[in-house]
Amino acid sequence: MQVVLLTTTLILIVIAEIKLWHQKDTPKIIFYCILMLCAYGLSVLQMTETTIFNPSVLIETIISALQNDNSEGLR
Amino acid sequence: MKLSKSIEKNLEIFQQKIFHDDDVIRYRRFTLGNTQIKCGIIFIDSMIDKDYLGENVISPLTRCKSESIHLREIYPSIENIIAVESLRISKGLEQMIEGILYGDALLLIDGTDLGMILSVKGWEYRSISEPTSESVVRGSREGFTESIIINISLLRRKIQDSRLKFKMQELGRRTKTKIAICYIEDLVSPQILQEVFERINKIDIDGILESGYIEELIKDSPLSPFKTVGHTERPDILAGKILEGRVGILCDGTPFVLTVPFIFMEGFQSNEDYYRNWALASLDRMLRYVGFFITTSTPAIYLSLITYHQEMIPTPLLLSISAAREGIPFPTIFELIVLGLVFEILREGGVRLPSPIGQALSIVGAIVLGDAAVTANFVSAPMIIVIALTGISSFVIPQFLGVVILIRLAFVLFASVLGLYGFVFAVIGLFIHLMSIRSFGIPYMTELSSYKLEDVKDTVIRAPWWWMQRRPKLITKKNRPKRKRIEGK
Amino acid sequence: MKLEVLSEQQAISLMVLFISGSAVVLSIGGQAGGDIWLAVILSGLLALPIVTVYARLHSLYPHYDAFQIIIVIFGNTFGRLICLVYTWFAFHLGALVLRNFGEFIITVGLEETPQLFPVTLFALLCLWIVKEGIEVLGRWSNFFFRFAIIIVLITTALALPELNMDHFRPFLFNGIMPVLQGTANVFAFPFAQTIVLWLAFSGFQKRSSPYRIYWLGILMGTLVILIITTLVVAIIGVEIYKHSYFPAYIAIARLNIADFVQRLEIIVAIMFIISSFVKVSTCLLATCKGVAAITNFHDYRFTVTPITLLMISTSYFLFDDIMQMLFWAQDIWPIYAFPFQVILPIIVLIGGEYRAKSLKKQ
Amino acid sequence: MKHLILLLIAALLLAGCWNYREIDNLAIALGLAVDKGEGDSYIVTVEIINLEGAGPESEFKPTTVQAQSDTIFGAIRRLITVTGKKLYWAHAKVVIISEEIAREGILPILDFVQRDAEIRSDVWLLVSKEETAAEILASTPLVESSISQQLSQILQHHAPEPKSIPEELWNFMQKLTAPGIAPVIATVGLVEQGEEKLTRIKGVAFFRRDKMVGWLDGKESLALSYLLNESISGLIVLRYEESGLTAQITYEVVGNKTEFQPFIKDDQITMGIVTNLQVILAEVANQKVDFSQPSVRSKLESDLAEHLEELMKRTIIKLQQYNSDAVGLGSVLRRRDPEAWKLVADDWPAVFGSLQTDIRVKPVIRASALVSKPIEMRD
Known part of the structure; x- marks a missing residue:
């Protein structure tokens, strides 16, 4: 249900926004649509609560690894 | 279509082709002095000053002597005879028609295809009177008219x-x-x-x-x-x-x-500010800003306080509001919107009615309806106070009378979903909008978002004249000093 | 396209609001304990050389915005790579602040509301102002800056009777180390994040100097944060400051003037909403400009909608809960952000100086 | 503009009004009393506002409801089955704890109160001196409309007659978490007046960590207030005796300032305590006492000093017996001599128990109200 709502909203937004530009600039439209698809994908993942790759966890791991390496030297 | 040299034909053209079936057009024929030259004047009844036309045009023309008229240059020669302050000789038919329609008289003379447009306008004006939409206590009493x-x-x-x-x-x-x-x-x-x-x-x-x-x-x-x-x-x-x-x-x-x-802040200025003592005027101006805030925000704040942030109300007040709301069948948001609507209907009704009836209406509306609604347990008494406060405050900023209703509604809707946070969101949105509009290239909020002392002088306060030395910066780029600096003051 | 310019005032107010962003509500520099004021002052001083780097770059290339500068200096390929890194940084920071905001709203006010809802509304507002451009953002922050200042002043005045200076004594109880830790934390959390402002600025009015803007901005920002953190610690004490998510909110809840002026937490909330709005919008603007610069589009505006949506989703799954968020803000962020906030700008400056010299020779 | 419309539509579409709650659907809780039930359970008594009638004529009457459960949260949830409305805690004024629970440790209660975002941290904490805490909520409010509001009023305006030290929740928490200070809570009891039972706040219960360890009576808690630098006044009544002349003299304290100075000698910490008092003579029962004379005044001052020094000493010794540093001498030491504090910090309660104190009270009779001399009666 939520996903359907999201899909319709996003399609409406895309149509409205492209219409507002008053110009036919194909690369721009294509790039816009790609970005929009990314956003859509991410939102769907989030709505269906799918666990995906989380950048903060990655960064966290790297940083704690680095800290552990250096910790002996520091303390 | 062009005019011919015969006056009869020309009059025919006007009578049959251009103004046919139009009964207010008058055609006056006469002869030019003792010369037997036929003339005609076309004008619209009631748009010209008849006495003036008779005295200054027709009467001198019919009495003039033939020696003063040159047949070859007939118009220039009669210019001195006609005692009208503005006249022009015209060849174009369009121009002549326009002239007649604008309250001029058209003089046609036999033997030429030219016409003379005489300015004899004389319709009825409304006299200069005090403007009703912007009344002042102090200041000039004259207002513009329709002319x-x-x-x-x-x-x-x-x-x-x-x-x-x-x-x-x-x-x-x-x-x-x-x-x-x-x-x-x-x-x-x-x-x-x-x-x-x-x-x-x-x-x-x-x-x-x-x-x-x-x-x-x-x-x-x-x-x-x-x-x-x-x-x-x-x-x-x-x-x-x-x-x-x-x-x-x-x-x-x-x-x-x-x-x-x-620009935005002009809505908070009144000409009277400049005629009165600057301190009082400044106070009034601040009151207008406060009024703007109250009229747009009170309902939203009240709504969010009593439906979202009950902890912010002092306990005794909370208890009395709670008591007042006990037994009211409608949710607060509904109560608020309906009462607001009723107020706007009362206001709109009052504006369009003749003033004695309007007064009766407001008495019935305000007192009877309000009181009855509270006693009948339809609405709570605090709500009546809120709506009345909102309505009254909106009158201190007549320039924004319409728009505050929209703002108020938007605020209430946002407050109804997120409480005060929603209200703050709506305020942020309002200001994004205000900051983004321009009026003829000038940012709408120009001087309200500035910190320069000079710009504050005529916004939130009205500084005394001896202190306001410059015109608004963004509107006039040149010749900015309003007055010469007087030494020692 | 018309170059959008900011006046000096607008840029400074933007900067001060940006700095006070989430820092006014989250607990920052708690490691320093009672010497937090020292940590704040130190980190403000530390931030000065860093912003001087940005200002120097602005004055070296007055007609370009940050991403263009990077591309001019490092050429198309390498320059774009750096742009990409910075775009990610701005995007990530925006999502983080958005998440902070969401957690704040849910924790203090609207417990039953799904977080996504206020966050989406808030992000839509950011979308709107970013579409209107930096000029509107500048004017907006200039206008709201005075509210922020009034709020800070009023709260200070109201809090005076509640202050207990004993919380700051003894001076340097645990030695200088915790203070330095706190300094690093405060430096990384609001101050050095001004890099995003550098990315978002596109140009200034002719007469205003970028140095003045950055320095004054940092000084005033330091002052605001100093006032707020000292105030909060003086009211609630070090222990509670360290262990609560939103200490300023708790501190203001304590105020009670003659039983009439009380329960003013909403003031903190308003201040927070205003400043984090500026912060998220700036990050969003920087991200969009970065995306446009990388893909070589002249106008960034058309990318705003999808990027806002992306940012909302990202903010949502960035952290599992508020505990992780706080851990991130306090422990991970300073280390993670260091290369972005300090090392890279210095590299860019060195490249910029070199490039400017070689251009002059030509 | 189009964004505004978009926003509005979004707001309306998504309008869940999750937190929207009508004021009249809330049962406003004003006070909470916690007692020990059978076994491990808690008995929770809540004073709520009950509305009678509707619309403009409705009146509110306080009433109490009670529930029992293993946890406080569970008990409070259970109350909904009684009230039919969700309890609203943001306006709660007092939390009353029975002695039994206080002695066991009040952390479970504090945890609930802290965790629930609704209860504000400026709620007053009280320990009941009666059998149960619920009794207090059942007594008669004299001035205010509910007993919780009545208690809150009394605690707020206690300064002229400080028989206790009222603590708000946050204050308590702060002392609980801060190093070198132990919290106290005011105690409340009942007195009978005719048929009605009235509340009376007198004395404090002092704690070690979150466990109550003992009581201080009214006088002792006055001494503690001066030691804590509370801004209060307070009356002290003393008997004056000098060359056969006796009189009851009432001093009113109008200003107090206590200063601390730790001395360390041979690893033994001595805490120097100096209390400066400004007093006025509020009432002199015997007209023959000529307080305009310096000698009489210095006698009055030394009497007062002696009395207060003795009282403070007694109070501190009582606290030391239970190792409860309610005066906050530890935090003074931490402020004044961080190095010394670091040595004893881990073992502070024991160190406090054997701490030497040197108490001086320096009263100054500042004025004698409006009269400069005793009233001279003539026939």
Whole structure:
């Protein structure tokens, strides 16, 4: 249900926004649509609560690894 | 179509082709003095001054002597006979028709295909009276009338400066409304002036009945409920705005004159501020800002306090509100919107009614309805207070009377979903909108978002005249000093 | 396209609001304990050389915005890579602040509301102002800056009777180390994040100097944060400051003037909403400009909608809960952000100086 | 503009009004009393506002409801089955704890109160001196409309007659978490007046960590207030005896300032305590006492000093017996001599128990109200 709502909203937004530009600039439209698809994908993942790759966890791991390496030297 | 040399034929053309079936057009035939030359005058009944026409045109022409008339240059020779202050000889039929329709008289003489347009306008004017929409306690009592000529004279009398310019134009394909764009040459910013002309020249409409038409056709951000074009029916206000470097647009047929650019804070200024003691005027001005806040925000704040943030109400007050709401069947949001609506209906009803009935209406509405609703347990008493406060405060800012209703509604809706946070969101949104609109290139919120002392002098407060030395910076780029600095003051 | 310019005032107010962003509500520099004021002052001083780097770059290339500068200096390929890194940084920071905001709203006010809802509304507002451009953002922050200042002043005045200076004594109880830790934390959390402002600025009015803007901005920002943190610690004490998510909110809840002026937490909330709005919008603007610069589009505006949506989703799954968020802000962020906030700008400056010199020679 | 419309539509579409709650659907809780039930359970008594009638004529009457459960949260949830409305806690004024629970440790209660975002941290904490805490809520409010409001009023305006030290929750928490200070809570009891039972706040319960360890009576808690630098006044009544002349003299304290100075000698910490008092003579029962004379005044001052020094000493010794540093001498030491504090910090309660104190009270008779001399009666 939520996903359907999201899909319709996003399609409406895309149509409205492209219409507002008053110009036919194909690369721009294509790039816009790609970005929009990314956003859509991410939102769907989030709505269906799918666990995906989380950048903060990655960064966290790297940083704690680095800290552990250096910790002996520091303390 | 062209005129011929025969007067009979020419009159025929007017009578049969141009003005056929029009019963208010008068055709007066006579002979020129003792020369037997036939003449005719065409004019519209009731638009000309009949006595003036008879005394200064017809009577001298019928009595003139033939030796003073040269047949070859008949018009130039009678120019001295006719005692009308403005006349012109015209060849074009269009021009003649326009002249007749505008209240001039057309003189045709046998033997020429030219006509003479005589200015004998004399219709009835509404006399200059006190403007009802903007009344003041102190200040000039005269207001603009429907006649552009009189309005121009009113303005000229206020600013006797040769650099005050009027540019006349006609707008409206059918109505041919006269408008005048006025400004002071060395104060106005050329970009703004150019923008005004460009936008006015773009107007293509068949009728302009009031300056409101022009306003909507030239305003920026047409979708915004905020007005970006000011209007006034007071010559002193117009003069004040023009002296600040603004452009005025006078329109025939309405006492309301437009001023551009119009920025947000003008809605909080009143001409009376400048006539009164500066301290009191400043106080009043701050009151208007407070009024704006109250009228837009009270319902939303009340709603969020009693439905979201009950912890913020002091306990005794919470208890009494709670008691007042006990047994009320409707949710607060519903109560708020319906009561607000009722208030607006009462207001609208009062405005359109003759004043005695209007008063009766407001008494019935305010007292009877309100009191009965509370006793009947339809609405809670605090809600009545909120709505009344909101309604009354909206009257301190007449310039924004319409738009505050929309703002209020938006605030209430946001507050109803997120409480005070929603309200703050809505305020943020409102200001994004306000910050993004411009009026003729001038940011709408110009001086309200500035920290320079000079810009504050005529916004939140009205600084004394001896302190306000410069005109608003963004509107006038040149000739900024308002007054010469007086040493020692 | 018309170059959008800011006046000096607007840029400074933007900067001060940006700095006070989430820092006014989250607990920052708690490691320093009672010497937090020292940590704040130190980190403000540390931030000065860093912003001087940005200002120098602005004055070296007055007609370019940050991404263009990077591309000019490092050429198309390498320059774009750096742009990409910075775009990610701005995007990530925006999502983080958005998440902070969401957690704040849910924790203090609207417990039953799904977080996504206020966050989406808030992000839509940011979208709107970013579409209107930096000029509107500048004017907006200039206008709201005075509210922020009034709020800070009023709260200070109201809090005076509640202050207990004993919380700051003894001076340097645990030695200088915790203070330095706190300094690093405060430096990384609001101050050095001004890099995003550098990315978002596109140009200034002719007469205003970027140095003045950055320095004054940092000084005033330091002052605001100093006032707020000292105030909060003086009211609630070090222990509670360290262990609560939103200490300022708790501190203001304590105020009670004659039983009439009380329960003013909403003031903190308003201040927070205003400043984090500026912060998220700036990040969003920087991200969009970065995306436009990388893909070589002249106008960034058309990318705003999808990027806002992306940012909302990202903010949502960035953290599992508020505990992780706080851990991130306090422990991970300073280390993670260091290369972005300090090392890279210095590299850019060195490249910029070199490039400017070689251009002059030509 | 179009964004505004978009926003509005979004707001309306998504309008869940999750937190929207009508004021009349809330049962406003004003006070909470916690007692020990059978076994491990808690008995929770809540004073709520009950509305009678509707619309403009409705009146509110306080009433109490009670529930029992193993946890406080569970008990409070259970109350909904009684009230039918959700309890609203943001306006709660007092939390009353029975002695039994206080002695066991009040952390469970504090945890609930802290965790629930609704209860504000400026709620007053009280320990009941009666058998149960619920009794207090059942007594008669004299001035206010509910007993919780009545208690809150009394605690707020206690300064002229400080028989206790009222603590708000946050204050308590702060002392609980801060190093070198132990919290106290005011105690509340009942007195009978005719048929009605009235509340009376007198004395404090002092704690070690979160466990109550003992009581201080009214006088002792006055001494503690001066030691804590509370801004209060307070009356002290003393008997004056000098060359056969006796009189009851009432001093009113109008200003107090206590200063601390730790001395360390041979690893033994001595805490120097100096209390400066400004007093006025509020009432002199015997007209023959000529307080305009310096000698009489210095006698009065030394009497007062002696009395207060003795009282403070007694109070501190009582606290030391239970190792409860309610005066906060530890935090003074931490402020004044961080190095010394670091040595004893881990073992502070024990160190406090054997701490030497040197108490001086320096009263100054500042004025004698409006009269400069005793009233001289003539026939």
